[in-house]
Amino acid sequence: MKPSVILYKALPDDLLQRLNDHFTVTRVPNLHPETVQQHAEAFANAEGLLGSSETVDTALLEKMPKLRATSTISVGYDNFDVEALNARRVLLMHTPTVLTETVADTLMTLVLSSARRVVEVAERVKAGEWKQGIGPDWFGIDVHHKTLGIVGMGRIGMALAQRAHFGFNMPILYNARRHHPQAEERFNARYCDLNTLLEEADFVCLILPLSEETHHLFGAEQFARMKSSAIFINAGRGPVVDEKALIAALQNGEIHAAGLDVFEQEPLPVDSPLLKLPNVVALPHIGSATHETRYNMAACAVDNLIDALKGNVEKNCVNPQIAG
Numbered sequence: 157m158k159p160s161v162i163l164y165k166a167l168p169d170d171l172l173q174r175l176n177d178h179f180t181v182t183r184v185p186n187l188h189p190e191t192v193q194q195h196a197e198a199f200a201n202a203e204g205l206l207g208s209s210e211t212v213d214t215a216l217l218e219k220m221p222k223l224r225a226t227s228t229i230s231v232g233y234d235n236f237d238v239e240a241l242n243a244r245r246v247l248l249m250h251t252p253t254v255l256t257e258t259v260a261d262t263l264m265t266l267v268l269s270s271a272r273r274v275v276e277v278a279e280r281v282k283a284g285e286w287k288q289g290i291g292p293d294w295f296g297i298d299v300h301h302k303t304l305g306i307v308g309m310g311r312i313g314m315a316l317a318q319r320a321h322f323g324f325n326m327p328i329l330y331n332a333r334r335h336h337p338q339a340e341e342r343f344n345a346r347y348c349d350l351n352t353l354l355e356e357a358d359f360v361c362l363i364l365p366l367s368e369e370t371h372h373l374f375g376a377e378q379f380a381r382m383k384s385s386a387i388f389i390n391a392g393r394g395p396v397v398d399e400k401a402l403i404a405a406l407q408n409g410e411i412h413a414a415g416l417d418v419f420e421q422e423p424l425p426v427d428s429p430l431l432k433l434p435n436v437v438a439l440p441h442i443g444s445a446t447h448e449t450r451y452n453m454a455a456c457a458v459d460n461l462i463d464a465l466k467g468n469v470e471k472n473c474v475n476p477q478i479a480g
């Protein structure tokens with residue numbers, strides 16, 4: 157008999173077929189308690205779980221006594237209680253690598269659009285304000301040859317450094333928990349402590365996972381250390397930044413501008429002060445959101461679940477140590 161799995165995200169038809177070939181699939185819209193209650197038997201029998209962006213915690217695990225593997229269509233897994241999964245010996249699979257280049261493109265888009273005020277001036281053109289030759293009130297600042305500070309020199313940080321070094325001749329500073337000799341050799345990147353990076357960088361780019369250590373890593377003190385001409389970019393996770401402190405730093409001119417793909421609350425509330433600031437480019441968490449990459453992530457997540465339920469945890473497994 158095929159193992160039963162719960163699918164809580166829409167999949168392209170061919171991937172749904174691949175999943176159906178291996179499993180008996182119950183599709184649900186989300187993992188909210190009402191949904192779990194409504195499909196109680198399917199949750200009670202499921203050995204696998206596949207989807208993204210929903211919380212997977214002890215309360216859910218209690219409703220899924222047969223669960224053996226979860227597969228998220230994302231690289232980040234801060235919405236999973238990994239300790240609870242480990243205690244229950246449930247595998248957690250994710251989708252690193254397939255999205256790396258696309259997210260690095262998004263980071264570079266945020267750098268360029270916030271420096272050159274692309275969104276702001278395009279809106280002015282649409283509003284009919286372009287009536288004569290433009291003057292300095294339409295100008296932005298250069299990106300090429302400016303110093304880029306990367307906080308989080310993992311897969312995506314490296315891909316950003318590659319773009320910045322070879323494409324834009326940017327000197328690169330970086331901070332992570334450990335040194336990355338490859339970044340130093342290939343992109344001439346210089347490791348430095350966070351304070352030095354904040355004080356010297358013209359662009360400060362965060363691409364960190366959310367964890368207990370990174371929660372609110374950036375607050376008033378960190379923004380105060382940055383140059384008043386600096387641009388702040390975040391495409392990691394919103395809660396790595398104390399958003400109130402960021403808003404204050406932008407409003408007080410402590411930093412020049414921000415490009416943001418992630419927020420403390422998503423979707424970003426329509427009354428967020430960030431939306432009133434012309435020097436903020438706010439994107440709806442589109443880091444990996446291209447047709448090609450989202451397809452590849454979904455395919456990777458389907459294959460990950462098939463692998464995990466066969467006990468194959470050689471790649472893309474967050475907690476291989478618990479495999480039997």
Ligand SMILES: NC(=O)C1=CN([C@@H]2O[C@H](COP(=O)(O)OP(=O)(O)OC[C@H]3O[C@@H](n4cnc5c(N)ncnc54)[C@H](OP(=O)(O)O)[C@@H]3O)[C@@H](O)[C@H]2O)C=CC1
Binds near residue numbers: 313
């Ligand atoms: N906006 C979006 O749509 C997307 C957002 N993301 C986010 O980006 C994150 C990074 O992805 P990826 O590059 O693949 O992940 P990696 O695991 O490859 O890299 C993470 C980096 O963060 C560093 N890091 C972790 N904790 C700390 C800390 N406490 N202090 C300093 N540095 C730290 C790591 O340091 P070290 O190298 O020393 O271990 C590593 O360099 C994801 O976890 C996700 O949250 C990812 C994809 C899309």
Ligand SMILES: O=CC(=O)O
Binds near residue numbers: 229230231255444
């Ligand atoms: O935010 C997206 C991810 O893949 O993580």
